[in-house]
Amino acid sequence: MASNSPAPDGTDVQEPPTAGAWGEWNPTEDSARPPRGKHRVLKQRGGLARSSTVLGVGVIAAVGAGGIATAQDRPQMAITLPSLSSLPGVLGGEDDAATAGGSGTGADTASAARAEASRTGIIPRQADRGADAGELLRSRILQQAESQQDAAAAQERAETERAAQEAAAKEAREAREAQETARKAAEAAAAEQAAKEQREAQEAKAAAEAKAAQERAAKSAGKYALPTSAYTLTSHYGDSGSMWSSGHHTGLDFAAPTGTPVKAVGAGTITSAGWSGAYGYRIVLELPDGTEVWYCHLSSMSVTGGPVAAGDTIGRVGATGNVTGPHLHLEVRQGGATVDPLAWLTARGLNV
Known part of the structure; x- marks a missing residue:
């Protein structure tokens, strides 16, 4: 069974079980409850869940630094639990330590907690900020990717529209050129047809005049006519x-x-x-x-x-x-x- 003994500053120190009664021990709210008496009990800011989270992170970091081992492979060792109110940034930080009466023991305990947090890489009140920063970075990355996708889509649409406009302009230009070519060809054909008809008309007229002259000559050959009539x-x-x-x-x-x-x-x-x-x-x-x-x-x-x-x-x-x-x-x-x-x-x- 574990026993509680007063520390020099008046707080209780949780002793680990004896060697004969070794087993997995986890602190509970009752075992970690601060002592009652002449000492002031500080109001915890965040509750036991947050303190347990910080403690758990510290234990995980310690296990990571020393390697993963089972309880059977490692020797039994005592675990000293600092007062929850002495951890800066967890239950109020340095302000809470000052509120406790400014005793040197509380300041030493806070310094030890900060040293432990620095050794394990955990800085008080940074877990939430780290999560927020990660979420913000993720949001920014997603926003940047979405912006790049939108820019690429807009550029693709612009290229597609430009290609369509160029194709339409080319088609219209080719249509105008075809119409102009057809018009010129029609005008040339009409002019050639008119010239041909004119030549044919002139030739027909000349042929008709020649034929008429021949007919008159043939008709009048050896013939004569009176010079006038009704005389x-x-x-x-x-x-x-x-x-x-x-x-x-x-x-x-x-x-x-x-x-x-x-x-x-x-x-x-x-x-x-x-x-x-x-x-x-x-x-x-x-x-x-x-x-x-x-x-x-x-x-x-x-x-x-x-x-x-x-x-x-x-x-x-x-x-x-x-x-x-x-x-x-x-x-x-x-x-x-x-x-x-x-x-x-x-x-x-x-x-x-």
């Missing part, structure tokens, strides 16, 4: 009178309203067209055999040069020059001399 013969070739400077008429007059068409009597070439004094506006048609046919007193001229076919309109009946009314004065000249137009037309099958 009345008023003066014949050789009529005498003071109206003519030569004293007689040198042509055949076809009286008709002004503007009546005047036609070529045969296929030939217009060699002269213009004002000619007393003849007014005059057109000269030269036939293939060299015969000249004069059309005089015209109000207008439709053809002033080039080849014509029989029956082509070359001018209009008028009253220009020396006249008494609108009519066509027709002269036929061969070798520079005049011949009777009526006889000449009749000889070519025309019914004048």
Whole structure:
């Protein structure tokens, strides 16, 4: 059985069991209760559980420093329990020691407790702070990792968005280029088609004109036409009178309203067209055999040069020059001399 004996400072010291009665001993609240008497009992700040925790940590540290051994391998030794109120930082620290009356014994006990805590690596009131610091470090590490993950995710999203924007811009640029290329190709095709159609139209027109000329030439070959229509013969070739400077008429007059068409009597070439004094506006048609046919007193001229076919309109009946009314004065000249137009037309099958 363990026994209690007073210490020099008046506190009880727990003696270990004797050698004959050795066994595992654990302090209890009753065995570690401070003595009652003239000494002041301090109020514990933290309770027995906290003091037991500190004691247990010290024992574990001591066992770790000396190696792990069983009770059978180690010799029996006495364990001296300091007063719970003497441990600084456990039940009040140095303030509690001062409250106990400032005795030297209490100060020595507190110094011994601090030395023991320093030897075992346990500093009062640091266990909780260590746990809080570890939790804070863990929280900071997790927060930093989460921040890094968020930054990496944000960067990845930014890269993805940038790649998508670049792809969209490239696609839009390629679409615009394709549209521009298609537009230019369409314009080039349209221009080429228009030029082709224009060339074809010009060629068709030229071919039609050539064909018409050939048809007219073939139609008028060996044929003749009356010089006008809806007419009345008023003066014949050789009529005498003071109206003519030569004293007689040198042509055949076809009286008709002004503007009546005047036609070529045969296929030939217009060699002269213009004002000619007393003849007014005059057109000269030269036939293939060299015969000249004069059309005089015209109000207008439709053809002033080039080849014509029989029956082509070359001018209009008028009253220009020396006249008494609108009519066509027709002269036929061969070798520079005049011949009777009526006889000449009749000889070519025309019914004048």
